[in-house]
Amino acid sequence: MLELSRRNNKKHLVTSALPYVNNEPHLGNLLQVLSADVFARFSRLKGYETLYICGTDEYGTASEMKALEAGDSEYRLCSEYHALHSRIYEWFNISFDIFSRTSEAVHTSFTQEIFKRAYRNGYIVKVTEKQFYCKKCKKYISDRFVKGECPSCGSRTNSDQCDICGSLIENDKLIDPRCTICGSSLELRETDNLALDMPKLKDRLESFVLLAEKEGRWPANAIGIAKSWLKEGLRERTITRDLRWGIKVPLRGFNDKVFYVWFDACIGYISLTALCTERWREWWMKPDATDLYQFIGKDNIPFHALIFPATEFATGFPFVMLHRLNSSEYLTFEGGKFSKSSNIGVFGSDCIDFGYSCDIWRFYLYYNRPEKSDSDFSFEDFQEKVNGQLVGNFSNLVNRAFVFLRKQYDSVVPRFGIDEDFYDSVRKQIVKIDGLYEDVQIKDAFHEIFALSDMLNKYFQDNEPWKLLKSDPIKCGRVVRTIILGVKDLCILMYPYLPDASDRIAKAMSIQQSWDKLGEDISFDEAFLPLEHLFENFSDEAVKSAKIRFNSTDVSETAKAQGEKDAQEAAEKLAARKKAEREAAQRAAKAAAEREAREAAEKAACEAEAAARLKAIEERKAAEMAARKAEEEARRKAAEEQAAAERAADEAAKRAAFLEKIRRGEEAVKDIRLEGESYAEAFRRRVCLKVSKIIEVKKHPEGDRLYILTLDAGEEESRTIISSIVPFYKEEELLNRNVLLVANLKPAKFRGIKSCGMLLAASDKDDKNHSTCEVLFADEAKVGENVYPEGTVSESDYGTYIKPDQFFSIPFSSHNGIVEVDGAKLISEKTGITIKCYKYGEGSIG
Missing domain, CATH: 2.170.220.10 (Methionyl-trna Synthetase; domain 2)
Structure with a gap:
């Protein structure tokens, strides 16, 4: 099996420079999206998890001014051009995972957040x-x-x-x-x-660039420009502008400004990824799991090689940084510049209208890609390359192979084995092409694919299978099968560049496009389907027609014969006519857009009115239902409260009767005192009373009088207790207050929730129904310190729980506002705070 495994298991995040939205893209503008498309298609085909992100760059002066000239809003103007770009890229078969806009709200949020991070970090x-x-x-x-x-x-x-x-x-x-x-x-x-503040980031940026140079991940022009900037000394790069159309700066004193378009445009790669997938952090926040591949023109090198990485560094976030930068030089048209206003050059919509498939334009732009120096587009060169390579080499090979197979083998691939020696040379060429793909050598890989096609053509010609049919039919079968396998490999290798043509071949061969089938002697179980010529020659007449149509600076021979003056007049008339046609089309498109907008607005208004009526009906029904439920809930709650009050009163009466029997000696309770020990000393020995802070208060779901209190008692874990003080205290009156916790009281469940302790509270001494309550607060004491009767020295014995009836047998009271146990006042162990009762100076404690 051919060794074409992935170099690693990282994701491939692919971007092309966001096209500015104020004009129609010409062939030179299309280079970046096309180049990125090749690599994205290759990455998916080879099994890399891949995202291809792009969108229109919509903010800035250009859009603002163009909208002003057109008498339209910036957003509507950008919407028109976004639709135009989308149509062109769709026709060119660009395999974006998302093609969105920087005017999206999520992009504004990302840009402002990244700015805030960089600002807070001092950059x-x-x-x-x-x-x-x-x-x-x-x-x-x-x-x-x-x-x-x-x-x-x-x-x-x-x-x-x-x-x-x-x-x-x-x-x-x-x-x-x-x-x-x-x-x-x-x-x-x-x-x-x-x-x-670029100078502040100089060392990190320099290391970043030098590492890219050492590992050979960027082209020479990118390394050269980046090192030149570093050598000259980085300067602070302004990121705000005095404009109206743009993302507002979220900083006091600068709210009337917007971000410079170069600052927010690169952030668009991140925000548009977030629009594409909720998993955007896996693509941008895990550098060890993702490689970022960016495709740009040379004029964008400083922004992608230095300024965008500087922005990422400034945030402090672990952003994925640029891995491979692929930059192209300029494409000129017939020795000059593309000009939409002068109708000079080929623009996206021209390609659509010209009558040739997108693969022909894709072919020439890849084959003539300006990688190390500027390239010039001329229709003579276009004709030469299309006729010589696309038609004469590749298309001719595929056609010859299919025709021969149909005529001699009824379109069924023969099974006489293959020419192993020759196919090994095909495999070596495949390995070479695979390496160029991995290294993002777009032009070189494409040329090597045509070199493989040339090899197969030569093999076809040298072996003359039409003669072998009679002289050596077995060898003929091997030669034909070998050629067919080569066509299969070409089909797969060519797919990222010419997807339409490649899909047509794959469909006729009944094969699936898969990188792991390269170099393999696969089985062909079905007869091949008929396949028409993939491409036709670009004729001399087509060249002449194109040169006139696209206002080539090298005017047609007919125009030359009429003399320079006539030629100039003819060119001017043609340019004027074309301009008038375009303006008429734009006006018609604008009128159609306005009509659609009006219709959409009317429809939206009708829908909104219907929705409002429906909403009002639903709200009225919901309100009636809510009122009924509230009434039922109020009745239920009142019944529960009455039942709880009755139970509480019953429990209080029983407890009071129990304590009264103890006082009269009618009820026997195990005395907690040792021989000769006072109640105060027994308290010190048996009761663990701790200062604790209430850190959470919430109502018990099954008891209207009960609070669930979470306490910090200075222990490793917090405690939960249940307390029936809802009628006496609001939640906010308890939260963050220090109270006294009986920490070793035996735990018990209250309405299904375990209570690990009890807080102390006072009540009026004459209150027989327990309708009064004052929680004993100790805010001046420290959390976790013990509280005990003053003057006691007994050793503590907190290892066992104290039962409620044992605890309540201790004579607690308050006299003159001082809380006492058997006449000894309670004090805190470390701070010496006396525990006081402010509301009930003479009362009982429990």
Whole structure:
């Protein structure tokens, strides 16, 4: 069996840079989502637990300004573009586990919480800086809407980073800054903002980058940019802006600001994961169990290699950190930039409308992927690569194999064994491709798959099975079976790149796509189904049509023949027509969206009204039911209280009669005193009376007069006692008060709950019905200290329980507010506090 086991058992968390939502994605923008899609599909196919997370990045100046220009709200504008992006990615067969939005409420919560953590940990600082302000627009202007001259290379560029030389530009260094919204000159004004204290995290970030370089997990351009930033010295990075559309800063003094979009966008990877699965912590909070793979363009390298990791470090949370970074260079169009406004270049919806399958576009973007340097898209090169590799190599091999099998073997794979020597070379190539997949070498792996296809084509041609049919039919069967196995392997290897074509092959072969079938001589139990040509050549006419349609800078031969002026006029007319068509389509889409919104609002209003009526009926019924239940409960409770009162009175009367008989000598109770011992001395020896704090009070479920009290008696575990003092004290009057606990009273159950002790209370001496009660509090004494009669020195004997009748045989009383035992006042052992009775100066104790 071929050894293609997983390198580890970690989860694969895959992200692609969140596309900004203010425009339609062109082919260059699609590179990241497509690259991440290949790796996510491979990871699932090989058995890794995988999540592919993405969504639209919706906050910031661009959305705010575009909404202003369109006369629409930011959210509705973003909703339109989110739907457009979703449609394009769905057509391109991107296998997201979730494609959501940073305008979701959960994203706001995550961003604000991460900010608070970083702030509490001391990694957020206040900075006063100069920002561009436009007097005409009457607002601070974001970098995105500032153009000026680069101080390093002199080119016209954005204010934050030069598009040509890549230099980072300080605001006060930009030459002739102008507002791209209105064209006015800009001035710098001071404003207070919050910043991420990057210098404070320099050592951790440097170690993080150097380890990635040592282990070869990041591409050279990412390592180069990250080390350059570190070498130049990290600076505080502002994370707030004076805008309206964004996530509000949850800090006093900065509530009128929002977070800079680069700060919240990367947090979106976490928040969108939480939207995708309740198990998000298993993906983001267990670094030993998850590897994070991020796919971005080179302009996003600093944010993913340094700033987002710095944000994670600042929180103190054990976040999963970036494992592999896969960054691409720029894709240009016919030597220039893509431009939606000028109708130059191929955009997502153009691909949908052009009439070719998504796999053709996927093929070219992978095959021509700008990994180590910029790549240029031209329709001539597109034609050459599609016709030469996709059609002439791969599609041709599959077609030849299926046609030969159908004509010579009735589509049934022969069973004459295989050419082991050649198939071993196929297996070696599979191992190589598998390694490139694991190392996230997207372009190299794709090229090696086509190299395998080329090997199989050559094998087909060299062995000439059409001749072997007569001369050596057994060898012919082995050759054909070997080719079919190779096509099976190509089908599986190609799946992450060209899922539609691969699925068509698998369906025709009646096989399941599975990584463990690679390099295996599997059985083919059914005849193959017919399979049409996977792809057709991209013709010269198609090239000419595309160049005119997409306004290629290299105009068509017909346009050239008409002269430059005619060509320019034709191009301008075409651009104007296309622009008008697009604007008309956008207006129609907007009108449709408004109509749908109105209809949805009317429907929602009707549903809300119906729901309100239903709710009112249900609430009225519920109120009537509740009233009946309350009345029944009140009757039941009154009956129980009356019964409990009668039982309590009966018990009190019996106890009083019992004590009276003892006093008169009519009832014999075992005397707890030893010979010659006073009651006070016997108390000291036999009764464990401890100062205890009431730490919980709750009603007994089976007794309206009973409290369940939880006490801290200074012991290893708390105690529970039952006390019938509900009529005399509210719960809050008892909670956290120190009381006297008879700690060695024999435990007993009261209405099913075990009581381990009894608290002391006083009552009026003339109260025969026990309708008065004063709990003896000892708040000045320490929890856990013993209480005993003053002047007694007897050794304690707390090892045995004292029975209730023995305890009540002790003469307790209060005189002038002082609690006494047989004339000796009770005092606390350590603090010397005298136990007093304030309410009943002359009373009985029990």
